[in-house]
Amino acid sequence: MEATIDVTGLRKRFGPTLALDGMTFSVRPGQVTGFVGPNGAGKSTTMRVILGLDAADEGTALINGQPYPTLRHPLSHVGALLDAAALQPSRSARNHLLWLAHSQGLGSKRVDEVVAQAGLDRAIKRRAGGFSLGMRQRLGIAAALLGDPPVLILDEPFNGMDPEGIVWVRGFLRALAAEGRAVFVSSHLMSELQDTADHLVVVGRGKVIADAAVRDMIAAASDDRIELRTTARAEAMTALAHAGAEVAATAPDVLTIKNLSAERTVATLTANRIPFTEVSAHRATLEEAYMELTRDAVEYRASAAPAPVAPADPAGPAPTTPADPPPATAPGAAR
């Protein structure tokens, strides 16, 4: 049994809106696959189609080669957290897990195990309706783990979590992937996935924009640029341009250099006796890479009330030349 999700050519229309427009990607075991895109890009719809909850107009979504509705004991194949608020408020958190366990032929012992795994021990007897969103996320993750599934599908699990919770989820997801599970996590915040995901499926307007390993994506966005911090900006620009570099001033005493290695840069500056305080490889953040990719795909940027503001990155200069979109690499090729 291979732990995979294979989505092929999903199309779905809600009235006049084309929610999914040929969505195609795969999720492999042993890694965390991030599923990112702006709000309304079709992430949640895709997940619902994978779980057999919504019917696609076209295309297939298979779990280990099987449509979800044909799975027996589905929670032992796929654990999912779609909406942490989907609870009967007056039912205790433990009883919520208990009925779910019973539906799979599991007992209360398994409930106790996932409660401990999700760090919910103290609150578990309380009404789920009194839970904070962060606590509900933990409860949802516990529910997803009930069947000890090889595939996990989590929709926005970081929402509403405090920083401690976010760190916990990240570590937890990495640990689950390290056990050989396929972990598929959606987010509209690239920064949340920065240190978590190994692979990214970037979507916009109902289709995949990029499907690549995270390190390839960052490398492509970084474009081998170098940052130079110097007080003698004008001299440095002249000397480096002479040496064949493309130079751009991105801050009062910061230059971004392209087409020249760090060694050659240092050698050129030294030869011209130009003082500098720092030379470093410019490394794009995942956020930058994402913004590049989705620039054309963002539909709701202007009106994105719930869309979180991207973390300010004052040191990150706008690249002088736009990075080429990274080629869509074959899944797992970067390994």
Next chain:
Amino acid sequence: MTTITPYRSTTRNTRDGFGQLLHAEWTKFRTVRGWVIGMIIAVLVTAGIGIFVAAGGASPSCQAVNGTGGQSGGCGGPTLTLGPGGEPVTDNFYFVRQPLAGNGSITVRVTSLTSLLPPTGSELGTPPSRPGAVPWSKAGIIIGATSLSTPQPYAAMMITGGHGVRMQWNYTGDTPGRPGTVSAASPRWLRLTRDGDTITGYDSADGVHWAVVGVVRLAGLASTVQAGLFTASPTIPVNSVNISGVTQGGGGGTASTAVFDHLSRTGAWPAGRWTGGYTEGDLAAEAQGIGGYHQVAGRITVTGQGDIAPAIPDQGQPGSSQGTIAIYLIGTFLGLIAIAVVATMFMTGEYRRGLIRTTLAASPRRGRVLAAKALVIGAVAFAAGLLGAVGAEIVGTHLADSRGTQVFPEPWPTELRMIIGTAALVAVVAVLTLAVATVTRRSVAAVSIVFVAIVVPYFLSAVATLPVGVADWLMRVTPAAAFALQQATPQYPQVQAYYAPVAGFYPLAPWAGFAVLCAWTLLALGAAAYLLRRRDA
């Protein structure tokens, strides 16, 4: 490049069966305190109102018994007479009799049957004086009848005021013979023969050509039994009740007179005189001067009132089902409201916050999820209905007994059917509500639909006073038809009575009414299953 070993689930699931789904849905139900409390309220309301009725002012009527022929039922009165089948019977009529030992027969010709009705607009109890027709007045011959206040097996051949010749036996048995009314120009001949336990009834227009009307075996027929001529004339029920509860179209006691001749007998009859009188010694009728016989040259005239028939409780009074144990179940419709609310939330709670997605991801076969939910809510509602009905009947009966209130007794199978039927009614309504809630996905809409479809028709028909035609129609076509399960006394075609829902009589037979509810429920379940499968969750 490392090779990834895909993870394998370590959980040990049992067989993927429907039982798990039931278990999960039961866990869901019992872990929401509000739903459990709702069901407890349903039990308390169902039982409580009946108990209140038994204990409080609206007690079962003291005049619980059909007052035909003046049988004096009521508080402190004699206990009701029970027929061989355990059902209450009216067994008081004018009987001109002699003992018949062993086998034998009796033959007679009837040339006249006339009746007197109460004067129009008169009070109940006014002596009858207005000539008219009493459809179920009876005159004829009888073998094996009552030995004064203890009903015995019997069979009778009779001419009736409006239903031709009948053969009747053991109070409830009834089969038709020649149609038409009797007159001097068109007399009827009647014959009964006894052969062991078997009695055969014949009729004839001319005394020459005889037709068998019926053959009945009467278990426990004594070797020597009373036999002879009789006349009965039942009370005419008031035929409607207006909105303020006043009876209209006055009913009341009637009297009938029959003229017999050509009396002939075979077998061992005594040589002495006939004995005439009311079988229960009806002082009221005799005080009014009704009842008697005289014989002139082979012509025997017999006048009487009363009836030999199944008893119908407290005719014509508003809410007359008070006289039966059905009154204890009057709280059912209120309990149903509580159950409908819980059954609705059992489904809409899934939709309100998207829990349905968790449910359907755990159990992708949606029809089975619906079935599991229906079974769980149905079983819980059945238990609640059963507890409510049993509680109401037991406590209500006990209270009525301790207060000396007479309640129209029912054979135990009827009582069992009313109690089990109430539980089944409540259970199926819960399933119907669940199905409607699956279709609407909205609590208010679902509860409103069920309320309008079941509670309102029941209330309008059985508690308030719609015209009988409308009430009967409602209780045939709406899911409320299943309230027929709570009918205590059956409708007897051979007894004229106010057969309306408000009097505790439903147009459909108990299980036929239940079938109407089940049909609606299947329809709703079909729609629910179709939509649940087809719609995105």
